[in-house]
Amino acid sequence: MNGYLNIVLHAHLPFVRHPEFEDFLEEDWFYEACLETYMPLLSMFERLHNDKVPFKLTMSITPTLASMMKDSYLMGKLERRIYKLMELIDKEKKRKKDTPFYESILMYEKWIKSNLNVLKQYDFDLTEGFKRFYKSGNIELITCNATHAFLPFMQVLPKLVEAQVKVGVDSFKQTFGFAPRGIWLAECGYYRGVEEILAKNNIDYFFGETHCIMYADEAPKYGVYAPMYTPNLVACFARDPGSSKQVWSAKEGYPGDFDYREFYRDIGFDEDYEYIKPYLHLDGQRRFVGLKYYRITSDSQDLGNKAPYNPSNAQNKVKIHAANFLFNRQKQLEYLNTIMDRKPIINAMFDCELFGHWWWEGINFLEEIFRQAHNVKEFGIEFTNANEYLSNYPTNQMSNLCESSWGYKGYGDVWCEGSNEWIYRLLFEAGIKMVEKATLYKNTKDKKIKRLLNQMARELLLAQASDWAFIMKTGTMVDYAVKRTKLHFKRFDTLLNFLEKKAVDKTFLETIEYRDNIFPKISFRVFSL
Amino acid sequence: MDGLNIQLNEQEYVESIKYYSGTYWQQVEDTSIKECFKTARFIAYAVNPTDIFTFWECDEKYHGRLFIRLFDITNIDNFFENKFNWYRDIFVYNYCGRYRINNLLPSANFVLQLGFFSQDKFVRLLQSNFVRMPNNSISTNTNIKMATKVFDKFKKASISVEHIEHFNFGYLEQPTKTSIGVIK
Numbered sequence: 001m002n003g004y005l006n007i008v009l010h011a012h013l014p015f016v017r018h019p020e021f022e023d024f025l026e027e028d029w030f031y032e033a034c035l036e037t038y039m040p041l042l043s044m045f046e047r048l049h050n051d052k053v054p055f056k057l058t059m060s061i062t063p064t065l066a067s068m069m070k071d072s073y074l075m076g077k078l079e080r081r082i083y084k085l086m087e088l089i090d091k092e093k094k095r096k097k098d099t100p101f102y103e104s105i106l107m108y109e110k111w112i113k114s115n116l117n118v119l120k121q122y123d124f125d126l127t128e129g130f131k132r133f134y135k136s137g138n139i140e141l142i143t144c145n146a147t148h149a150f151l152p153f154m155q156v157l158p159k160l161v162e163a164q165v166k167v168g169v170d171s172f173k174q175t176f177g178f179a180p181r182g183i184w185l186a187e188c189g190y191y192r193g194v195e196e197i198l199a200k201n202n203i204d205y206f207f208g209e210t211h212c213i214m215y216a217d218e219a220p221k222y223g224v225y226a227p228m229y230t231p232n233l234v235a236c237f238a239r240d241p242g243s244s245k246q247v248w249s250a251k252e253g254y255p256g257d258f259d260y261r262e263f264y265r266d267i268g269f270d271e272d273y274e275y276i277k278p279y280l281h282l283d284g285q286r287r288f289v290g291l292k293y294y295r296i297t298s299d300s301q302d303l304g305n306k307a308p309y310n311p312s313n314a315q316n317k318v319k320i321h322a323a324n325f326l327f328n329r330q331k332q333l334e335y336l337n338t339i340m341d342r343k344p345i346i347n348a349m350f351d352c353e354l355f356g357h358w359w360w361e362g363i364n365f366l367e368e369i370f371r372q373a374h375n376v377k378e379f380g381i382e383f384t385n386a387n388e389y390l391s392n393y394p395t396n397q398m399s400n401l402c403e404s405s406w407g408y409k410g411y412g413d414v415w416c417e418g419s420n421e422w423i424y425r426l427l428f429e430a431g432i433k434m435v436e437k438a439t440l441y442k443n444t445k446d447k448k449i450k451r452l453l454n455q456m457a458r459e460l461l462l463a464q465a466s467d468w469a470f471i472m473k474t475g476t477m478v479d480y481a482v483k484r485t486k487l488h489f490k491r492f493d494t495l496l497n498f499l500e501k502k503a504v505d506k507t508f509l510e511t512i513e514y515r516d517n518i519f520p521k522i523s524f525r526v527f528s529l
Numbered sequence: 530m531d532g533l534n535i536q537l538n539e540q541e542y543v544e545s546i547k548y549y550s551g552t553y554w555q556q557v558e559d560t561s562i563k564e565c566f567k568t569a570r571f572i573a574y575a576v577n578p579t580d581i582f583t584f585w586e587c588d589e590k591y592h593g594r595l596f597i598r599l600f601d602i603t604n605i606d607n608f609f610e611n612k613f614n615w616y617r618d619i620f621v622y623n624y625c626g627r628y629r630i631n632n633l634l635p636s637a638n639f640v641l642q643l644g645f646f647s648q649d650k651f652v653r654l655l656q657s658n659f660v661r662m663p664n665n666s667i668s669t670n671t672n673i674k675m676a677t678k679v680f681d682k683f684k685k686a687s688i689s690v691e692h693i694e695h696f697n698f699g700y701l702e703q704p705t706k707t708s709i710g711v712i713k
Contacts, residue, residue, distance in 0.1 A: 156572055156658050192661070204678075215664040219671050233678045248540045351544050390678070398676040403575065403663035408541045411577035411663055421627060422564070425584045429566050474541065486560035493562070 002333035002380035003225075003344040004389060005373075006237065007366070008207060010184050011038065011352035012062040012148055014467035014484075015518050019073050023282040026480055030068050031081050034126065035290065037356035038069070039118040040111070040363045042129040045138060048370055055138055055370040056383035059352070060184035060207075061130060062144040063171040064465070067518050069126040070175070079124070082116050085290065088279050092267075092291065100308035101293040107311045108291055127175050134176065140385035142182035143172035146519070149464035150415045152191040152403055153424060160431045160464070162197050163526040167461065169201045171519055182206060182386055186466050187415070188239070188349075188406035195230035205235040205386045207349060208401065211410055213238040215402035222397065225336050225344035227390065229398040236401055237386050242332060243348040246325060247365075254321040255359035258296045259313045263358060265294040265303050292360075318361050322368030323376075330379045345389050349406075407470075419478070420469040423485055427464060430492050434460050437499060438527035448504060453524035455509060456495045458516050463488035491516070565625035571643050571655035578635035578665035584627040585643050587654050592624040594645045595654075599630060602659070603637040610642075610653070618651070635665040 013033055018024040048055045061069075068074050089112055092105050122128040133139045145151060146167035154160045165183070172180045181204045185194065188209045198206060205227065213220050213228045213236060220228060224238040250256040268276060268289040279289045294306035295314070329346060336344040355362030373381050407414035416424065434456060441449055463485055471481035491512050498504045565586055573583040583597065601614040621628055621643075633639065641657040 153574060156574065211664075214667055217664070217668055217670065218673055219668045221673050229676050229678065233676060235678075244540075351540070353544075394679055395675055395677040398674045403661075406540070409577060412575070413577055413580075414541065416576045416582050421582060421629075424572075424582070425564065425570075425586075425627065426562065428570070428572060428584075429568070470544070483560060486562050489562050490560050 001343070001382050002330060002337055003346065003382070004384040005243075005329055005381050006345055006347045006384055006386065006389070007057040007369075008184075008237075008347060008349040009041075009057060009059045009352040009355070010062075010144075010349065011059055011065055012144065012186075013065050013068065013353075014148065014465050015064040015068065015462060015516075017068065017071060017074055017517070018515070020515060025281055025283075025287075026477070027074065027077065028287075030074060031078050032288075032290065033353050033357055034069075034078055035082070035085075035112075035115055036360070037353050037363070038126055039115040040356050041352070041366075042118050042122070042126065042133075043114045044363050044367045045129075045133045048367065049133070049136065049138070051371075053370055053374045054383070056140075056385060057138075057366075058140040058142060058182070058385045059130065060142045060144050060182075061127070062148055062184075062186075063146050063168050063175075064148060064518065066127050066171070066175045070124075070128075071517075072124065075119070075124040075126075079116075079119060082112060082119065084279060085112050086116070088289065088291065100310075103311050104293050104309050105291075131176050140182070140387060141172075141176055141180065142184060143168045143180040144184045145186050146171065147461045147465045148186040148467060149461075150187050150189045150405070150412065150466040150469070151185055151194055152189045152405070152412055153416065154427075154431070154464070155191050155193060157428065157431050157435065158193070158197065159435050159527060159529060161194060162200070163457070164461070164464065165194075165197050165201050165203075166526045167519060167522060169203070170521070174521060187470075188212070188404065189412070189466075190236070190401060190405070191403045192400060195232050195234040198234050199232050203234060205237060205390065207347065207386075208236045208238045209404045209406045209410060210239050210241050212236055212401050212404040215404070216399040218397070218399040220397060220399075222340055222342075222344070225340065225346065226342065226393065227345075227386070227396050228401065229396050230401055231398060233398070235386065235390055235396065237345070237347045237389075239349045239406065240332075240346045243325070243329060243346055244350070246328065247348070247350060247359075247362075248354065254325075254365065255354075255362070256296065256299070257317050257321070258298060259310070259317045260296050261292055261309050261314065261360040262294045262296050262303070262306050263292070263360070265292055265306050267291045267293065314361050315364060318364045318368050319372075322365055322372050325365075325369060326372055326376070326379045326381060329381055333381065342393055345384065414473050415466055415469040417473060419475070420472040423463075423469060426485075426489050430460050430463065430489060433496055434492075434524075434527045435529060437496070438524045439529045442525050442528040449499065450524065451513075452495050452499050452504060452509065454522055455513055455516070456492055456499070457522055457524045457527060458519055459488045459492040459495065459512070462516060462518065463492065488516075569655055571641065571657045573639070573641050573657040573660050575660050575662045576629070578663045579631060579633050581630045581633060581639060581641075581660055581662075582627070583630065583641060583657065585621075585655065585657075586625040587643060589624050591645055591654065593622055595621050595624065596644060596646065596651070597621050597628065597630075598642045598644060598651055598653075600640050600642070601634075601637055602640055603634075605638075608640055608659075633662060635662050637662050 016026045089108050134141045145164040149164050151161050183203045183206045185206050190208050190212050213224050227235040227237045246253045266288040268287045295309040297307045373379050468481040468485045471477045571585040573581050576582045597619045598616050600616045602608045639660045642653045643655040644651050644653040
C-alpha cells in the first residue's frame, strides 16, 4: 500500500426557500443539485454497496443544505419537478426515436427513474440516505458552520463565530443523530484563533486550503500530506493542489474532454417555444430544463456547432480518466513514500456539485475511481478519512497555521471587494446588537421575547452567509443576493424594534418564522456572553 | 502562491454555475437599510497578505477632515503612540465610511487610528482592533514541534497532549509544480 486518498466533497447551497411564491427561480439551484448531484450520488453509493465494492469518502453537508434536504415543502416541489421531467422525457423518447439523440434520452429516462426511487426510498428526506452510508462506514459526515459565513471576517466578534460553529454542530446532531468530529469551515476560511472555538465544540479536525499548512509559522515537514495541529491540537487537513486541479479545471482537467456533455446546450433553448413552454417557469423565459443532447466537441465557443452526445463514448472516457487519476495518485504516493517516514494522505477536496451538475459524468468518474482502485491492487491506494488517519498517526507537527481560504487568490478577496464590501459594517452592527440583546435577556422566561430573539438569530445567521457576497462578486445573480442580504437585515431590524418597544406585530413575526424556518430548535442564547 | 496555486479562478467559475438563472423576484418587503448608525466604530481586518479593509463611524462634526493613521507595530509587544515601526496617514474625508489599504507587508502587525489634524498635531478619535497580516510564503523556520493527541477506542473521550518534541531538519526546498510541495 502506497498511501491514503481522502476524497472530500463539500455539499452546500444557501438557504433558498420561498413558499410565499408559487414559482421561484432560485429554488432551482436546490432542485438541480438534488437531481444531478445528491440523488445520483446516493444511487452510486447504492450500486457500490450492492456490488460489495469498498468505498470511503468524506462529505460535509452544510446545515442550510441539510435543512432543505428534509424540508417537506421543497421536497414536494422536487417530486413534482421529477414527474414533469418524466413527462418531457416520454415525449422526447417518441419524438427522437430514430435520431442520434436517442441513446441520451434513454440515459435521461434511467436517470430520472433512479432519482424518483431515491426520493421514495428515503421518504423525501435525502439526509436519511447519507446517514445510511455513514452508518455503513462508507462516508464520514462532517458539519459546516451554520449558514456558511466566512469566519475570518467575523473574528473581531468571536461570539458571532461561536454562534456559527455551535449552531452548525447542534443542527448536524439534530439531523444526523450524532456529534460531528470534523468541520468544513465555509470557503475553507481559516483564521488564527478559530481552533479555540472548534475545540469548545468538540471538533477534532477541519479542512484547509493548501497554504493553510504550507505557509504556517514553521515550515511543514510533510507538506500537505499529513495533517498539522494548531497549538490547541485541532488538526488541519489541507488540500492537495495536484489532484484538485485535474478535476476542477475545465481547460486542463478531465471535465473539458470533448466527449463529455456540453453544459450550456439545453433543449430549454433549442426546442420550439410552444413545445417547451410547459416545462419552463411561469414567467415563460427560456431556461435550462436539464436535458442536453450535445457533447463539448471542441474548445470552440460556438454552441451551434456541437456534435451529438454519445453516453457510451463518454462512459469510456470516464474509465480512462479514472484510471489516469488513480495512476497519478499512485505515482504521487510512491514519490512521497521515498521522502516521508509515514504513509502520506492526499486530500482531494471538491465542491460536491462539481460532480453531476457541472460535470455530468462526474458521479460516474467517482464510481469508477472506487471500482478500479478495488480491482487494480497495483494502484496501492487505500481510501480513508481524517478520523482514521488521526487514529493511525496521532503524532503530527504543530504550528500556527496561515489565515487562508480556497477562494480566488487564496485569502478573503472574493468576499470583500468593491461589489460586496458594504455588507460588513451592517453585519457587524447587527452582530453587536444580537450579542447585546441575547446577553440582556439570557435569563428571560418570557416566551414572546424568546421567540423574537430566536427569529432575530435566524435572520442574522442567514444574512451572514458567504454566498451572497460570492454571488455579488461573480456578477451573475447580483440582484437576488443583494435583496436577500438587505431583506435579512431589514427583518432583523424590524424584530429589534419590536423588542425595544416591547410591541410585536404578531402577523409579521409569524410570516417570517414561516418563511425563514431554518434551525427550528435554535436558542438565541448561543449569542449571549 | 506560485507553485501552490491551482487555477482558483476556474474553481470560482465552476462554483458560480450553481447560481446561473435569472430572477424575477417581485419586491414585496421593504429592504431599505441604513448604512450609518450614529455609533462610534472603527474596525479593520486583513483581506489578504497585503490589504486591510476598514470601516468606521465617528461624530458627523468631523466630516471632511478625517485621516486614518496606520501604525506598523510588527514585533512590538505593547503599542503606544510613541512606540511603533512607522506610520502612514491616509485622508478619508467621510465621518462614516470604508476604505481598503493596499501594499502592506505580509505577516506584519498593524493598528489604525482615526483622527484629524489640529495645528499640525494628529488628534486621535478612535482606535481600531489589532490586525495581523497573513503569511504568503513558506517559513524559513525549520524548528519543528511535534505533538501527540490520543483518542480512546470510542474516539469520544477527552484528549491529552503526550509530548512535544523539537528537532531541526536541514534542507528546505521551495516546492514547485513538479515537486508537489513536499519538503525533502
